[in-house]
Amino acid sequence: MNKYDPKQIEPKWQAIWEESNIYKADLESKKEKFFGFGMFNYPSGAGIHVGHVRNYTIPDVITRFKRQQGFATYQPVGWDSFGLPAENYAIKTGVSPQESTQKAIEKYQQQYRAMGWGVDWTKEIDTTDPNYYRWTQWIFAKLFENGFAYQKESAQWWCDKCKTVLADEQVINGKCWRHEGADDPLVSKRNLKQWFFKITDYADAILEATDGLNWTSSVKASQKSWIGKSVGAEVVFAVDGNDKNIEVFTTRPDTLFGATFLVLAPEHELVKNITTKDQEDTVEDYVVKSVIKTEVERQEAKYKTGVFTGSYAINPLNNEKIPIWIADYVLTGYGTGAIMAVPAHDERDYEFAKKYNLPIVEVISGGDTSKQAYMGSGKLINSAEFDSLDSKQAIEKITKWLEDRKIGKQKTNYKMRDWLISRQRYWGAPIPIIHCEDDGAVLVPESDLPVLLPEIEEYKPTGGNVSVLAGVEDWVNVACPKCGKMSKRETDTMDGYVCSSWYFLRYLNPHDDNQAWSPEVAKKWFPVDFYNGGAHATAHLLYARFFMRFFHQLGLVDTPEPFGKMVYNGLIRAADGSAFSKTLGNGMDPLEVIESGYGADALRLYEMFAAPVEQDVLWDIKGVPAMHRFLGRVWTFVQEYLSTKKGETESIDGLKVLQTTHKTIKKVTQDIESDKYNTAIAACMEALNTYNKYILDFGIQQSPEWKFAVESLLQILAPFAPHITEELWQQLGNTSSIHVDTWPKYDPQMIKDDVVTIVIQVNGKLRGEFVIETGASQESLEKKAIELNNQNNYTKDLEIIKTIVVPNRLVNFVVKQAG
RNA sequence: GCGCGGGUGGUGGAACUGGUAUACACGACAGACUUAAAAUCUGUUGCUCAUAGGGCUUGCGGGUUCGAGUCCCGCCCCGCGCACCA
Numbered sequence: 021m022n023k024y025d026p027k028q029i030e031p032k033w034q035a036i037w038e039e040s041n042i043y044k045a046d047l048e049s050k051k052e053k054f055f056g057f058g059m060f061n062y063p064s065g066a067g068i069h070v071g072h073v074r075n076y077t078i079p080d081v082i083t084r085f086k087r088q089q090g091f092a093t094y095q096p097v098g099w100d101s102f103g104l105p106a107e108n109y110a111i112k113t114g115v116s117p118q119e120s121t122q123k124a125i126e127k128y129q130q131q132y133r134a135m136g137w138g139v140d141w142t143k144e145i146d147t148t149d150p151n152y153y154r155w156t157q158w159i160f161a162k163l164f165e166n167g168f169a170y171q172k173e174s175a176q177w178w179c180d181k182c183k184t185v186l187a188d189e190q191v192i193n194g195k196c197w198r199h200e201g202a203d204d205p206l207v208s209k210r211n212l213k214q215w216f217f218k219i220t221d222y223a224d225a226i227l228e229a230t231d232g233l234n235w236t237s238s239v240k241a242s243q244k245s246w247i248g249k250s251v252g253a254e255v256v257f258a259v260d261g262n263d264k265n266i267e268v269f270t271t272r273p274d275t276l277f278g279a280t281f282l283v284l285a286p287e288h289e290l291v292k293n294i295t296t297k298d299q300e301d302t303v304e305d306y307v308v309k310s311v312i313k314t315e316v317e318r319q320e321a322k323y324k325t326g327v328f329t330g331s332y333a334i335n336p337l338n339n340e341k342i343p344i345w346i347a348d349y350v351l352t353g354y355g356t357g358a359i360m361a362v363p364a365h366d367e368r369d370y371e372f373a374k375k376y377n378l379p380i381v382e383v384i385s386g387g388d389t390s391k392q393a394y395m396g397s398g399k400l401i402n403s404a405e406f407d408s409l410d411s412k413q414a415i416e417k418i419t420k421w422l423e424d425r426k427i428g429k430q431k432t433n434y435k436m437r438d439w440l441i442s443r444q445r446y447w448g449a450p451i452p453i454i455h456c457e458d459d460g461a462v463l464v465p466e467s468d469l470p471v472l473l474p475e476i477e478e479y480k481p482t483g484g485n486v487s488v489l490a491g492v493e494d495w496v497n498v499a500c501p502k503c504g505k506m507s508k509r510e511t512d513t514m515d516g517y518v519c520s521s522w523y524f525l526r527y528l529n530p531h532d533d534n535q536a537w538s539p540e541v542a543k544k545w546f547p548v549d550f551y552n553g554g555a556h557a558t559a560h561l562l563y564a565r566f567f568m569r570f571f572h573q574l575g576l577v578d579t580p581e582p583f584g585k586m587v588y589n590g591l592i593r594a595a596d597g598s599a600f601s602k603t604l605g606n607g608m609d610p611l612e613v614i615e616s617g618y619g620a621d622a623l624r625l626y627e628m629f630a631a632p633v634e635q636d637v638l639w640d641i642k643g644v645p646a647m648h649r650f651l652g653r654v655w656t657f658v659q660e661y662l663s664t665k666k667g668e669t670e671s672i673d674g675l676k677v678l679q680t681t682h683k684t685i686k687k688v689t690q691d692i693e694s695d696k697y698n699t700a701i702a703a704c705m706e707a708l709n710t711y712n713k714y715i716l717d718f719g720i721q722q723s724p725e726w727k728f729a730v731e732s733l734l735q736i737l738a739p740f741a742p743h744i745t746e747e748l749w750q751q752l753g754n755t756s757s758i759h760v761d762t763w764p765k766y767d768p769q770m771i772k773d774d775v776v777t778i779v780i781q782v783n784g785k786l787r788g789e790f791v792i793e794t795g796a797s798q799e800s801l802e803k804k805a806i807e808l809n810n811q812n813n814y815t816k817d818l819e820i821i822k823t824i825v826v827p828n829r830l831v832n833f834v835v836k837q838a839g
Numbered sequence: 840g841c842g843c844g845g846g847u848g849g850u851g852g853a854a855c856u857g858g859u860a861u862a863c864a865c866g867a868c869a870g871a872c873u874u875a876a877a878a879u880c881u882g883u884u885g886c887u888c889a890u891a892g893g894g895c896u897u898g899c900g901g902g903u904u905c906g907a908g909u910c911c912c913g914c915c916c917c918g919c920g921c922a923c924c925a
Contacts, residue, residue, distance in 0.1 A: 702863035
């Protein structure tokens, strides 16, 4: 074989690797472990596109690197296969989700194999496999037994296209995350009895741990902003002439003297109670209008609106009567659904006060409240005994003052709510609950798990408040596990996020029928060493962290965090900057690139070379042939080596070869360790360019120096281009794989250059240069520079006031500026 | 508005703790090979004035320094995330 032909070598090695099980993880290994992978994929009918290639090549590179370094590595593979697309497809075509999912997975398997990703196929998982979701149901049971799963009737987002409720975080700009298009409807709210997981119990623990994570900073930032912690105080306001109290939440107790009115959300339970007779009609009218408006319309409103209730509250600090209003800019779901309005120091209250002519009282100095609200901190004024304190002290003192009188207390609020997990859809894991008239919600006993999803004929959702499963009578009707009375199964299924919040643990025991995972194995393999994804995946990561903490509390895992290192990788976008999407159909199939003759290695290399990992890349097919050419040069280089005779290289030349090689190994090793794949590849290219120049200069022979150069180049390139390097490795006469235990070591002694170029500057401007032995003394540098200055007159007869000498770098003459 | 990231040649991008800006690659141009083309190989390639040789250049304006893409201050622009969260 004389020409580089990926079509020949890639399938060949893929078959050999699979047969020889080189990527099969030995979970019992005594070696140091490395567990690395990208977020598992949802297998859609379209297959993966070149954007996905980046997501899985990154962990493949790092895991291969570690495998070569001698780690026990595990790069798992699995499918996040429950979800609406398969169900919607079933509704349209009648093909069951079971069948279409299976087909999609087969296509993905083919693509993954063709890319040469070194995953362990013997431990493949699929969330729709009853042997998998049995354990999803088991986790539900654990949560239920420990009080972390509960049912509650509440108003929830409803997507009219999906015919199901959605979690808050699945609503994007007022639309369903699956239906974000211009023609798609806004979500609305429906009152339903739903299942929730109590993630809020862990809000603080998750938040606290976030800063310490070795994760991409933007991902950490969005974790924190979703939790949305704010510390403040709850303050009780008495209603004037009424025995009711109104509680408000504020982060600025220091501004309490500036509270000139209260505002309740229109849905607030006390609205009816405190509205006076003469305001009844106005208030009623406003409430009705607000409720009809969708939440989205309310949030998009340009101007604040509201009405006076007719009642007054007493500001507990100064006993002033302040009016109580209702307005829809106050949200019912956050805090207490009521606020104290401090127009002088809050933009929103300021706008409202201006509009309705409510008093604005400045209590914090530092701004100009005649022009705008001053939101900063400062010294208190108009605040009686608290005057002249600064905001920070005042917050403490006023909170204490309220606490002493039992009319307020310190309080922390979170934007994060409990996790709504029920879905009124078919294609999900059934919730293992039986509703009994006498015993209420009863868990399906563990011995009866899994609760199998029954096969059905008609997938179309009822459109009502229950899933199609409600119509499967012989499935729904079942005896109560407690009392035996005929009862009904829960017909909602679980949100797909439930399945994807623990899959990383199942990777360890995919075939175990007795447990979800083995705590002993998990102890060795967790946390995950490298995790990545092409999205911030805020919800997924929060849920996974919640589950892990819960398992940790039960003693089922050893670490409270699932992912040690997490990297957000940028997206591959279409040439016009738009994201690849199934609807646009603008994503290229990697198989197309491979079949065109460039090969998977070139595609992998291109995507790793194009930009730093965290940055977006515009897809440019021209980059692939460029990498193919480079690999062709590597091929030729090795052929050239093989075609020469055994011999010796002159020691002075051999040293050059060695130095280049050691330097390159060092650079590539360090770059891969710090996720700088683009410069690692550039270093390989540079090395090859240098070797080719050496060949022109002094030739190549099968000497120890050139052998080391050729072998090392293949070894350091192997994580990026596994097929060609394996092929050439074998051509060099090796019988075992290049991918196991082969990472070359560099000798620090060999990376030092003998000579170094020193730059001569005048006032920092480049004037000349000379070459001198590495490590030459400052005196000799200066002497040489002065000598050259005398010859070339860099300083133009100006007076030298100072000479800066930086060893191994430069000599800078500082001169008096002329004129 | 808040948070996170960014702005460097025609293009994607390099640059260690401040020390030769533009590595590597694409594209372009020229040459070799060829009847010719493709492929391959070699060379040139930031802009600019030009005679040796200068001048200018990392979004803009200042500052610190012998020396700034890198540090400090003030802006502008782009991407992503969050957003009436009190």
